[in-house]
Amino acid sequence: MAIQKVIYKKLLPLTTLFIFLLCAGYSQKVVRYDLYVKDTLVAFAGKEKRAIAVNGQIPMPTLSFTEGDTAEIHVHNLLKEETSLHWHGLFLPNKEDGVPNLTQMPIKPGTTHIYRFPIIQHGTHWYHSHSGLQEQIGMYGSMILNKRSADIEKRKDVDGLPTVPLILSEWTNYKPDNVHRMLHNATDWFALKKNAVQSYGEAIGAGHFKTKLRNEWKRMLAMDVSDVYYDKILMNGKPESVIDTVDGKKLKAGDKVRLRISNGAASSYFWLRYAGGKITVVANDGNDVVPVEVDRLIIAVSETYDIVLNIPAEGTAYELLATTEDRTNSASVYIGSGIKQLISPLPRLKYFEGMKMMNDMMKMNGDLDDMGMNMSLNQMDMNVVMYPEITGEVKPKQKEDDPNRYNANALSDIVTLNYAMLKAPEKTTLPDVPVKVLQFELTGNMNRYVWSMNNKVVSETDKILVKKGENLRLLIYNGSMMRHPMHLHGHDFRVLNGQGEYAPLKNVIDIMPMETDTLEFNANVEGDWFFHCHILYHMMSGMGRVFSYKDQQPNPLILNPKLAQRKLFADDRKMHFMFQNDVATNGNDGEMMLQNTRWSIGTEWRLGYNDMHGYETETHIGRYIGKMQWLMPFIGFDWRYRKMGLHAEEKNMFGQSNTKDNRAVISAGLNYTLPMLVRFQGEIFTDGIVRLQLMREDIPLTKRLRFAFMVNTDKEYMTGLHYIFSRALAVRTHYDSDMGFGAGFTFAY
Amino acid sequence: MKSFILLAFAALFTNNIAFAQIDNSVTVSAKIYGNCGMCKNSIEKAADKKKISKAIWDKDTKLANITYNSTKTSLDAVLKDIALAGYDNQSFLAPDDAYNKLPECCKYKRENKQPAVAQTLQPAPSSHENHEEHNQSKQDNTIKSTNQLTAVFDSYFTLKDALVKTDGNQASVKAKELKTAIEAVKMDKLGMDVHTVWMKLVNGLTEDAEHINETKDIAHQRDHFMRLSKNMYELMKVSKTSAPVYYQFCPMANNGKGANWLSREAGIKNPYYGAQMLTCGKTVETIQQ
Known part of the structure; x- marks a missing residue:
């Protein structure tokens, strides 16, 4: 009896284990992929450029x-650099989520990392590198999770159709690091390439000078x-x-x-239109939806x-x-065989109508005013004022007070x-448990390319x-002027969109300026989950947060959490460099700057070709204040050497005299951006001298011609014009009160 | 001697001007549809890209000599631009809106454009497999009749869309398609109930379709569309439609007496007024399967 009991006790777990293994072996097929990530050269747009290919291909x-797999x-x-893959x-x-320095340490060059996880859902998904800007240069690919065959039968009219995965992306011949740097320096080179500078000359031509x-x-x-x-x-x-x-x-x-389309682009939204009639939408973010024709x-x-296309x-x-x-650009795929039926391209945007709309929405303090429209869910698209196919070629026909405008x-x-x-x-209601409500405002400022949530970037906040x-x-309310596709890792959320219990499930929601959207999800998987804007350059600027579960097990892949956090924060703390130098007949002047979310370190110089014209430099270290970052207090250091001869002493407008011939002083001051984007600078130096200055350097007269001016209380002034040839x-050409008239070339980086 | 060198230079120079316009040039002949001198201008303008491509089109042979820089572009890229300007050719069909915008004399016959076929029916869900036999046959019947009438309904809706756009030309074309679809229906294959209604309505349907086809006057077309919509409504009520159809009503149409139409979308897009009063009206009935 005793023996029997022992055998019973020993055997039972064994048999259960055996049965479990058998079951597991039966239903859990392990599907293995080997991905070799390697540098490559591509010529997508004429020139050979560096890209990253996986198993020799782009997309991955x-x-x-x-x-069940x-x-x-x-x-x-x-590669010669670190990488990672996010599913x-x-x-x-x-x-297994693949966010370097958050859910794992980066995959070092020359090493192999194994991701292993059960597939517990179905639908159209994709995967991409979450390291730096690698996604821009090739590291994106489709990831298709098929339904079990029994589930396919349930929706055979969709799931039984011939199916093709398609992944959208874009290519630039510029290095993505450089793109990122240029954006942070408020370049208008991209606008110039798109013919979207919207200069004063173009505005007058379009009858929009006042706008x-x-x-x-x-x-x-x-x-x-x-x-x-x-x-x-x-x-x-x-x-x-052709398909x-x-x-x-x-x-x-x-x-x-049926096309399974993923947008793997780093920063582009795409309009999808079909020459063969209506488009039937059957799923979104990997979740089935009731078919809808658009x-x-x-x-x-x-x-x-x-x-689904016919x-x-x-x-x-x-x-x-x-x-x-x-x-400005498009890609085509032709469905079917034979002669190709085209669809007309979308007409060019009416930029000045858009500008007019923005003017109406923008308050003087930089906040947006939705004029009581309660916008959400992309139903009201302010941009329609720019769409000729909706609002007509010339003047918008809708009235000011039309609720549908x-x-x-x-x-x-x-x-x-x-x-x-x-x-x-099917119903998507959540379990009946306590609800925690969180409010976010999407914030940012285009001029300095700072993107944040509640005016704080990732490195400035706790999990x-x-x-x-x-x-x-x-x-979530979008108080910035750009739209943001907000993505949550590891969970689907319900979008409260008026469908009640049948609210659709998504993991990305695009929020347009001034829209408020409400999402909800059940916190059901432990971990540190990233929630961020999926525009690559916004994410790298720090537009995100981390949701972290209380009292969770430490992540075995993060051995040194402090180090990981510092490396994660380094992304949005990065300093961006700019340099500009003008070599002219009357002297050489220029500036260079290092800037990040809050800080700016900049040096300007004006070097004459003789002692009479003199040599001077000013260095400022400042911190930007406020949401719009119009205010920047700074401390500075000025140095000047000059041999004037006559009029050795100059008086400023406050009657303070100043030899300026050999001066090295420290200063405190502030920059403030005035209406018309004029920069005011007030500065007080250690020798008691005060200087107030107004300047602006980039007034767009035409697409390529810029006007600049500067005037200050030292009775110095400058005015100039420059014509942009290339990036x-x-x-x-300019006239400077110290240096006189000059002409030359400006080099910028 | 000096003048000879100068001359040689001059010759070389002019030579350059004459031939250096398009480098790596390839010239091929391609078929492009069109009618008149106006077409010639538009086709050649669409193909003309400085130093990259150009075309010379002959309106009698409908052939164009296309010269292009083979390192910068391709024949298909040039033909695509020509098609986007409204001209069908050997590789591309013009977008319908581009074709419709052509001046009247340029509206060539679109030989390469194929008529739409009825959609292939998707396999029915297999959960219905174990039904009793007479049930099965009844279901078959329904499928057949739906299948037969799908083309009729589809062309009705495209005709409606043309009227929404206030596009008399397009409406005329779509009415022709509707007439063809009506004639293609095989009565004996319709279910009993549908058959009876069909017999009653078919003459009226055909007549209205013919009238809309014969004119491009939008007001006249809309007059006939009222009765056409009424008949279509009766037909849809009895036959089965795969997706819900909305029976909609504008109180202002028909000189204030009101008129109905059918739509696959719940939103109002008024075919009796178009852009003038696009959202006038409401849904009065939803026809479900």
Whole structure:
């Protein structure tokens, strides 16, 4: 009896284990991929440039799994730099999430890292590098999680269709680091390339002089709907391609095709339009939605949409056109075989109408005013005032007080998708547990390219602690002038969009300026989860937060949490360098600056060619204050040497005299940006002298011509013009009260 | 001697001007549809890219000699630009709106544009497999009738869309498609109930479609669209539609007597007024399967 008991006791767990293993072996297929990450050269836009290829290809290979599989992905880093891979939209253990210095340490050059996690969901997802700016130069790919065959039967009219994954991306011939640096230095080179400078000359030509004046009065630089100019747009790595066969079967008239589209671009939104009729949206961010027919949709950075397209006629391939939001570039894929039926490109944006709209929305203190419209879910698109296909070619026809004046679907017969039209096929309600409400304002300022949440960047904030099991409700208001696709790692959230219990599930939500959206999710997986804007350059500027579960197990991959945090924070603390020097007939002057979110270290110099003209430098170290960063107090150091001869002494406007011949002083002062973007500088030096100064250097007269002026209480003044030849070179002529008239070249970096 | 060298230089120079316009040039002949001298101008303008491509089009042969720099562009890129200007060619069909914007004399016959076919039906969910036999056959019947009438409904909706856009030309074209679709319906394959209604309505439907087709006067087309919509409504009520259809009503149409139409979208897009009063009206009934 006793023996029997012992055997029983010993055997039972063994058998259970055996049965468990058997089950596991049966349903849990391990699917392994080996990814070799390597430097490569590509020529997407004419010139050979560095890119990163995985297994020799861009985009990275499509990874497919079926719900219930276990994914095992071996990442071999053959680069000379660190890397990582993030599985966008996937539910997985935190240490597999692939955010370097947060959920794991970066994958060092020459090493291999293994990601291993069960696939517990289905849908269209994608994966990308989360290290630096690697995503911009090739590290993005589709990740398709198929349904179990029993689930396919339930929605056979969609899931049984021929299916093709498509990943969108963009290419620039500039190094992404350089793009990032240029953005932080408020370059208008990209606007110039896009023909979107919106200068005074162009404004007068379009009858919008007052609009431009009012815009600058409100301290706005010319706005565009996107920041970066790209040379090429790619779909599955090609600007143009044909899909005429799927799984070896030729497509024919009457067929339907399902495209699983991911936006793997670093900073571009795309309009999707189809030459063969309506687009049926069947899933979003990997979650099924009740099919909805539209004429067009915009896919935000990092979103995914599954769409179904018809092939209406025989012998014809129909164009699916992906156009960047700024409409400067596009990519096409032709669905079907035969002669290619085109769709018209989107007409150019009416920039000055957009400027006028921004003027109306912007208060003098930099806050936005939605004039009581309560915008949300992309239903009201302020940008429609710029869309000729909606609001007409010339003057907008809608009235000032029309409640629908920004509602694209009410203004025209073109049906544009918005989030309120998405409905989950099944109930998505959360468990009935306590709700924690968090409010965020998306903040930022284009002039200095600072992007933040509640006016703080990642390195300036603590992790947000959440309790496992509770529900989180996020109220997010976008108070900045750009739209932001906000992405949450490791969870799907419900978007409260008026569909009640059938609110759609997403993991990215695009929030337009002045919109407020409400999201909620159940905190059900421990870990440190990143929540951030998915525009790569906004993320790297610190626009994000980390949700961290209370009392969680330490992450075994983060051995030194302090070091990891410092490295994570280094991203948005990075200093951006700029340099400019003018070599002219009357002297040599220039400046260089190092700047980050709050700090600025800058040196200016004016070097004459003889002692009479003199030599001087000013160095300022300052900190930007406030949301709009118009105010910057600083401390400075000035040095000057000059031999004047006669009039050796000069008096300033306050009657203080100053030899200026050999002067080395320390100062305290402040910069303030006045309306019309004029920079006021007040400074008091250790020798008691006070100097007040007004200046502006970049007044856009025409697309390429800029006007500059400076005047101060030392009775010095300068006025000049420069013409921009290329990104680095301009011709400049100016008159300086010290140095006289001069002409020369300006080099900028 | 001196003047000879000068001459040689001059010759070289002019030579350059004459031939250096397009480097690495390739010239090919391509078919481009069009009618008249106006078409010639637009086609050649669309192909003309400084130092990159140009075309000379012959309106009799419909052939264009296209010269392009093969390192900077391709034949297809040039043909795409021509198609975007409204001209079908061997590789591309022009967008419909670009074609519609062409001047009347340029509206060539679109030989390469194929008519739309009815959509292939998706396999029915397999959960219905174990139904009893007569149930099965009834279901088949329904599918057949839906299938047959899909093309009729589809062309009705595209006709409606043309009227929403106040596009008389397009409406005429779509009415023709509707007429073709009506004629293609095989009555004996319709279910019993649908068959009866069809018999009653078919003459009226055909007549209205014909009238809309024959004119490009939008007011006249809209008059006929009222009765057409009424008949279509009766037909949709009895036959099965795959997606919900909205029966909508504008009280201002028909000189204040009001008129109805059908739409697949819940939002109001008024076919009787178009942009003039696009959102006038409301949904009075939703036809579900």
